[in-house]
Amino acid sequence: MNNKDDKKMSHFAHVTQAHPCFNEKIHDKVGRIHIPIAPKCNIQCGFCTRSLNDVEKRPGVASCIMSIDEAMNHIRKTVKSMPINVIGVAGPGDSLCNPNTLKLFRKVKEEFPNLILCMSTNGLLVPKYADEIAEVGVKTVTITVNAVDVNIGSKIYDNIEYGGRIYHGVEGFKILLDNQLKGIEMLSKRGVIVKVNSVLIPGVNDKHIKEIASVVKSKGASIMNVLPLIPMNKFKDYERPGCGMLSEVREEVEEYLPVFRACTQCRADAFGIPGKKSDDFSLDLVPNSHY
Template sequence: MDDEKRMKHFAHVTQAHPCFNEKIHDKVGRIHIPIAPSCNIQCGFCTRKLDGKENRPGVASCVMTVDQALEHIRETTSKMPISVVGVAGPGDSLCNSGTLELFRRVREEFPDLILCMSTNGLLLPRYAEEIAEVGVKTVTVTVNAVDPEIGAQIYDDIEYDGEVYHGIDGFNILLENQLKGIEMLSNLGVIVKVNSVLIPGVNDKHIVEIARVVKSKGASIMNVLPLIPLNKFKDVERPGCGMLSTVREEVEEYLPVFRACTQCRADAFGIPGKKNQDFSLEMVPNSHY
């Protein structure tokens, strides 16, 4: 898909997606379905947690079955304006078989909802065609480096085809699949957003290069997220507004930047960041999930 067609497609699909369009971010809702507990990589800043009350990615109060997820969608859409159903963890979407099954069933029952998913990208080339076939319109791929020396500092373990890889060897496998997957999805008409976690002293000078590379593969928009200090980066200071703003401005030389992300939980639902209208399953009294 050429750039002109990609941008027209982007404008059409994302007009109702609160995580791709800042103008409607506080007006329409999304549902994150916590159906994907397993992950095939270990990021240095990631700590996955169930039953945690922390408001951040990688946290959910439970893991749903497909049937439970559909019931949750039915109940939620009957109570509030929802435009998007997404899978964002608490592990990796493509490392869990229920993700694509859920999307097939949601498309059948709720054809007007936009289907969305987030992934680390390791398995994207394997599933890109199926992702498009089940009706997923937008995919967010987290790419934190395109330089092996930097990537090896961020990722500890890469589990791929039954083997565990470390350091540069592992990162090279991940990066190759991320970039190939982004290109495949883009060519299939799926809109790709790239998330990059800004880690001061590690990749803060490098994110603009990520933007240049992923644009060349067909990404349409980028989201630069401040590090939440956890795991081996727990002692790294969260980047301030000045650093974040500078990096985002550099990225905008290549791609539009989404600036309204609230870094929400894997079981969030409702209108992002809006008081009394943004929820997680932990906040639902007597939740049976």
């Protein structure tokens, strides 16, 4: 192992010791803040329905969209009241499809330099913004990769908006996949830790996720998270995968990458300690939170 690899492993160890979405041992001990500052999205996943509401407990949902100033005030208040290690943007749309995401990170880095900056994205625009992501101080990026086979991927994604055009089917998925894999490689080379999320869709990609793990590892991904489908949109009639299927797929993935198993599939405005009922909140639970 050379000095560059030693430095990367040291950086990875530091982040995993402090990030509740990378380390199951601290998942119920330290908190994160998801800032709902990114409403727009540039793809349509077959299982996704974005929404502003106070009811659903899932990704793609928030009770409001914050401005940068509102987000900073929310962060200031929250870090005073509970242990927070991470500031993340996870929607309710795509982080990189919204300019305020990176603008917010610049402000957070300046005022709270010890907090880990984290973002989730579909990966379509990562190659365009990889340098800026690293420059603003983002330490971890989660990219959702649900297929590395065009025939499978084209069944999962409906529309890909890229370069001022909308693409469909295999053509659209090829653009998405190429940018996802290029983005993983670019971020990894810039010292950003990449976690890959894959949504397990029974009968569609359940036999394919092991291959995803192999490919994304070769591009520089460090850890993987296999999530059960929440039946919605065109997959609304599919069954949510059970524990047996999830365990089997996760064990296959572990042949290539470590697997994070404690994800609670949070709202885009969640904050506090994940999965700990007394200390995990979303903005709908906070008086006067609708900015």
